[in-house]
Amino acid sequence: MKVGVTLPQFEDDADAAIAAAVHAETLGLDGVFCFDHLWPMGQPGRPALSAIPLLGALAAVTSVVHLGTLVARIGLLPDDVLVSSLLSLDGISAGRLVAGLGTGDHLSRAENEAFGIPFEPAGLRRRRLARVAALLTERGIPVWVGGGMPATTAVARTVGCAVNRWDGTPTELGALAAAGLEVTWAGSVPAEPEAAVAHLEAVRRAGATWAVCAWPRSLEAVATARDQLGSAG
Numbered sequence: 001m002k003v004g005v006t007l008p009q010f011e012d013d014a015d016a017a018i019a020a021a022v023h024a025e026t027l028g029l030d031g032v033f034c035f036d037h038l039w040p041m042g043q044p045g046r047p048a049l050s051a052i053p054l055l056g057a058l059a060a061v062t063s064v065v066h067l068g069t070l071v072a073r074i075g076l077l078p079d080d081v082l083v084s085s086l087l088s089l090d091g092i093s094a095g096r097l098v099a100g101l102g103t104g105d106h107l108s109r110a111e112n113e114a115f116g117i118p119f120e121p122a123g124l125r126r127r128r129l130a131r132v133a134a135l136l137t138e139r140g141i142p143v144w145v146g147g148g149m150p151a152t153t154a155v156a157r158t159v160g161c162a163v164n165r166w167d168g169t170p171t172e173l174g175a176l177a178a179a180g181l182e183v184t185w186a187g188s189v190p191a192e193p194e195a196a197v198a199h200l201e202a203v204r205r206a207g208a209t210w211a212v213c214a215w216p217r218s219l220e221a222v223a224t225a226r227d228q229l230g231s232a233g
Helices: 015-026 051-061 079-092 109-114 122-138 150-159 170-178 193-205 219-232
Strands: 002-006 031-034 066-073 097-102 143-146 162-166 183-187 208-213
Touching: 002 015, 002 066, 002 219, 015 031, 015 051, 015 219, 031 051, 031 097, 031 208, 051 066, 051 079, 066 079, 066 143, 079 097, 079 122, 097 122, 122 143, 122 150, 143 150, 150 162, 162 170, 170 183, 170 193, 193 208, 193 219
Parallel strands: 002 031, 002 208, 031 066, 066 097, 097 143, 143 162, 162 183, 183 208
Antiparallel strands: none
């Protein structure tokens, strides 16, 4: 199982995120991921760096680590612009992109409305998700569909891409894997090293091919947990 981290992107400038990505690559972590929010969830007064330009900057300063969206949200950009942007990122990163895609939900509706972006009905967002996912998959880019709920899982199954489950339990992950889907996990990991290893081990045993740790207190701790996980497996 590969292990990555999200980056500190709710800042006024990109310095901390860029430094963290370089450090993560130095430590041997497998991927760094960016959210696609217009502000941190529930905190409209705080800044948020745009995912695609930030990932472009990261492609220029890294060479091995995977770069991903977690997740690029359908509707914030026109579909063809989103596809072209992600294809460009894959090109400039020499094939290191992981395209996490999602439809958003009621928690992100306020972001759209504050910037005058329509928040379309869920069914339409899922149809757009399926189209974007299919276009990227056809080009050989790994795609993760965020959510893990029946409707979005159906999109992943139809397109033939992975499902990403934020804070999914091992039981939930195992059910998705048993249904024949590639499953990836993202969420918070305990700060205590032994607990972190145990948590990641449970995720791996459930069938996840990736674990993306929400911005941790210590990249070194995540790298150590990853190494111990590899030794155990």
